């Protein structure tokens with residue numbers, strides 16, 4: 393009997409997402425009821441739609457393991473745009489959000505309103521805050537997405553959701569409540585635990601607190617995913633803290649956006665990567681992700697010492713308005729504070745440029761040092777004034793890394809690709825949001841030969857699905873979910889630059905989510921088959 397499909401892709405080179413020796417081979421791919429069937433080239437088959445993809449690669453849809461897209465569709469109504477497009481036009485069919493310690497759940501019901509107000513700073517709009525994973529998934533079901541979303545549970549969110557945004561240790565009872573909320577979220581389908589130990593309120597936590605929470609993740613066989621406490625001059629100590637947390641808790645360890653940034657840490661991947669490789673050789677389950685750029689991006693408020701944010705956004709605003717407190721901050725940046733990363737002290741205000749400041753677009757694209765020189769003011773005072781004027785909602789780009797380190801992490805056999813995109817309406821966000829995956833395939837794979845095509849695709853698909861428990865995704869095999877991307881390996885390239893950060897990539901022909909085309913001939917179709925995935 394001749395099989396009949398909803399969609400049939402004929403003549404392509406299948407790169408199946410695995411690390412197998414025959415990961416790339418000629419095959420036709422049939423899609424029926426959201427599932428895949430592989431066929432020998434030219435095998436007899438019928439289909440409602442047939443696409444000739446001769447000369448193109450058919451790969452599993454990319455899985456972006458590191459995003460902050462938690463609320464992009466939830467604020468769409470407010471900004472009137474489609475902020476999922478930066479991801480889907482690259483071929484990303486699943487985004488993992490809830491990274492760096494910040495997710496949109498869980499919290500005690502009595503803390504939800506206060507957290508909703510605080511979360512504007514991080515998520516760029518009112519995206520709501522949810523008691524648990526089920527409520528988070530239900531909010532998304534009401535506003536469907538073009539691609540799928542899976543979410544980690546943020547340690548900072550757990551802390552804010554139980555203790556509040558304050559600089560103190562958790563009591564035993566509070567820690568027990570945090571563990572219970574985490575356990576419930578992981579049972580309901582959240583993908584793991586994330587921490588952001590440079591960010592408030594996560595940075596207020598001791599190692600022991602994180603061990604207790606990571607042990608809950610370990611009980612579910614889900615990873616502890618961490619933005620290390622320091623990615624700059626003390627990156628090796630911070631990596632050792634993560635290793636200790638993984639050892640004591642038993643959780644698999646995943647290091648987010650691994651980098652060794654700031655002039656004192658340049659070249660240090662020559663030590664961190666062999667350390668990780670050694671741990672893996674000993675049998676420890678440790679992996680990492682990376683984005684293909686030498687600049688990072690985060691909140692301007694993260695340039696300030698942690699005590700400045702004790703008490704939350706309104707407490708920070710009050711301190712920023714006080715000249716004496718600003719002098720304390722200036723001294724902390726000049727001299728350092730034990731246990732605090734201090735991005736500006738490791739680089740300088742001339743490496744920090746404004747990405748998004750919605751009420752002051754004239755500052756976007758300029759460094760804090762430039763703005764200070766133009767105004768004849770001290771850089772800290774410029775940053776403070778902007779934070780106050782924007783109620784803390786300012787993102788920055790930090791030009792803090794060197795190319796050799798980025799290439800070493802990309803080439804590591806256990807690194808996967810995560811954009812770390814910071815979705816914001818308007819402004820000049822980091823181009824990684826719109827360019828990461830085509831940049832790895834075009835610049836680093838085709839042009840530089842740093843990776844072969846099968847390895848690059850594996851890092852974006854099968855490796856990521858295995859790490860985050862996305863069963864039946866990240867591979868092209870009979871019965872797998874029909875999330876696919878079709879691209880031209882000879883022309884795929886990122887279009888996004890720091891000057892024009894939202895220019896879509898070239899060479900991505902079609903993107904299929906749950907068997908439906910969301911991108912055809914490089915343009916969105918308007919279909920929204922994406923769902924929140926439980927793992």
Ligand SMILES: [Zn+2]
Nearest residue numbers: 492588619648
């Ligand atoms: Zn991070």
